[in-house]
Amino acid sequence: MWLISQPNSVILQVKAEPNAIGQECLEKVCEKLEIGAEADYFGLRVCQGSGPGRWLNLRNPLDPHRTPGGRLDLRVKFWVPPHLLINEPTRHQFYLHAKLDLTEGRLVVADLEVARRIIAYIAQAETGDCDPDVPPIHIYQECEKIGPQGEKPEDHINKIIEYHCEIAGMRASQAEYRLLKEISNLESFGEELFFCKPVTQTNNAHNLYSHLLYHTQKVEETRARDEQEIDGGATVGCLATGQNGGGCGCRLSTCVGVGPHGIVVYRPACNGEQDIGVEKQSIKYTVINRAQPLRRIFQLSYVTAEGHEATLNVKMATSGQAAALYRAVTEKHAFYCCETVRSDVTEQFIRDLKGTIASIFNDATTLGRRYVFDIRSTCRELHDRARREHHARHAHEPRAARRDHAGNVRKESRSRSRSGGDTLACRVCMDSAMDTLFLPCRHVVCCQECAPRCERCPLCRCEIEKLMHIYLPVEYQKSPGVIVK
Numbered sequence: 001m002w003l004i005s006q007p008n009s010v011i012l013q014v015k016a017e018p019n020a021i022g023q024e025c026l027e028k029v030c031e032k033l034e035i036g037a038e039a040d041y042f043g044l045r046v047c048q049g050s051g052p053g054r055w056l057n058l059r060n061p062l063d064p065h066r067t068p069g070g071r072l073d074l075r076v077k078f079w080v081p082p083h084l085l086i087n088e089p090t091r092h093q094f095y096l097h098a099k100l101d102l103t104e105g106r107l108v109v110a111d112l113e114v115a116r117r118i119i120a121y122i123a124q125a126e127t128g129d130c131d132p133d134v135p136p137i138h139i140y141q142e143c144e145k146i147g148p149q150g151e152k153p154e155d156h157i158n159k160i161i162e163y164h165c166e167i168a169g170m171r172a173s174q175a176e177y178r179l180l181k182e183i184s185n186l187e188s189f190g191e192e193l194f195f196c197k198p199v200t201q202t203n204n205a206h207n208l209y210s211h212l213l214y215h216t217q218k219v220e221e222t223r224a225r226d227e228q229e230i231d232g233g234a235t236v237g238c239l240a241t242g243q244n245g246g247g248c249g250c251r252l253s254t255c256v257g258v259g260p261h262g263i264v265v266y267r268p269a270c271n272g273e274q275d276i277g278v279e280k281q282s283i284k285y286t287v288i289n290r291a292q293p294l295r296r297i298f299q300l301s302y303v304t305a306e307g308h309e310a311t312l313n314v315k316m317a318t319s320g321q322a323a324a325l326y327r328a329v330t331e332k333h334a335f336y337c338c339e340t341v342r343s344d345v346t347e348q349f350i351r352d353l354k355g356t357i358a359s360i361f362n363d364a365t366t367l368g369r370r371y372v373f374d375i376r377s378t379c380r381e382l383h384d385r386a387r388r389e390h391h392a393r394h395a396h397e398p399r400a401a402r403r404d405h406a407g408n409v410r411k412e413s414r415s416r417s418r419s420g421g422d423t424l425a426c427r428v429c430m431d432s433a434m435d436t437l438f439l440p441c442r443h444v445v446c447c448q449e450c451a452p453r454c455e456r457c458p459l460c461r462c463e464i465e466k467l468m469h470i471y472l473p474v475e476y477q478k479s480p481g482v483i484v485k
Contacts, residue, residue, distance in 0.1 A: 002062070003071045004029050004044070006093075007100040012074075022058035023374070029074055034089045037386045040377050041090065043077035054324055058374040078335050079190035079260070080379060082180035083453045086386040088173055095125065095176035098183055105145045105206030107183060110213050115147025116156070118182050120163035124175040130164035149210055167466075174467065177452045190260045192332075194325045196316055197253035208252055211268055212280070256298070256314055258328040260336040261285065263300075265314070283312070285333045293322040300329075331375045338378050348372045394431075424472060426450055427458060437468040444470065 004012045014028045030039035047053040076097045085091045101107040109115040123139040193205050257264040262284040289301040300312040316322040334341050355368020426432050432447035441462040
């Protein structure tokens, strides 16, 4: 029996066979949560108690000895913007994970106004419309880590209440969508950090991003980096006494961030003085030639902006961390940048001691074989497959009894029963009736399901600030030959 923990602290029990692989366990969890069509966005994470956990390789058999207590965490492994998510339950799971990362400080928001909007969306999704006399202060306090840290302005809570009142009438699913849209614009969206030293209370993602926000002077590509080696064994940091005297209170080691577009090497160059710089080196996937782990060293060969080949060697704390960094770079590059997953990625494996001895006599044996990567599809393939499954599932349902994402029966619009019925059909799905008004442009082209997926109006390309549900007067469409305009 395996215990799978969700970000909202709900634990699911999954029964798996002794020789089952991790993919079977994930599929059972996603089937219970109704996100099976988009299960490849998620992964199972093994938590070590203190410090960051490791991703379970879903292609290998489950090993109870390497999983304390048989407990795993369901987490989003590949982050994508919300408009690429097809099913409402998947967007809800993304929202739960985003809220967890925001409230625990792993996803830092630099702009205070953006942070206030995000808190208002969380409050709207959790508690509904705001009552100015009795605002949900407990939600606001729960989200105190969202936004720049330090002393907040006196009108901080009042501003959040104003944002919360402005979005009155917004459905919970729409508020979750808006939050995901806000965080998808953050610089650190979808970035996974690998610290060279163990993660502690001072050496973590929240302190790193807060450190970068605290120091206004940022230095990028400050010197030639050919054949360089970064020893992550030493930590550098600001004054440990806090922000008094010019320091920000952090004590960080070098770390590597692996995101959708490439990797970023963070080397905080603090010395406790007022004038402090931060080294931040960005390397896109398009310039990387080769990556490999060499025991504790992660080696990366890439082409510089001048056209020269350079090598980056990052010394991690353990060989397992170097292998995890290599796996993350390979899988994220394949997921976000490739059309399909290549066979040299899917077929790459290692052997344990028994498998190595057996391979001497039979090279084709599968004894002791453990796959290095578990990625099965790219972002394009996953989105296309989910879209086709969604269309096929709804195509077999009776039109008069199709259900929306909330489970309510959606009656077919009367306008579609006449010859001119398609005139009032949603211009996106061409199935449901148009019933949503875009503000401020006031165009009506979508239904209530497709409208939240639109960032701009399909007609005038105006930025959508608010959605309003409307009721079109289709009852006076008397004759079949009349088209209401």
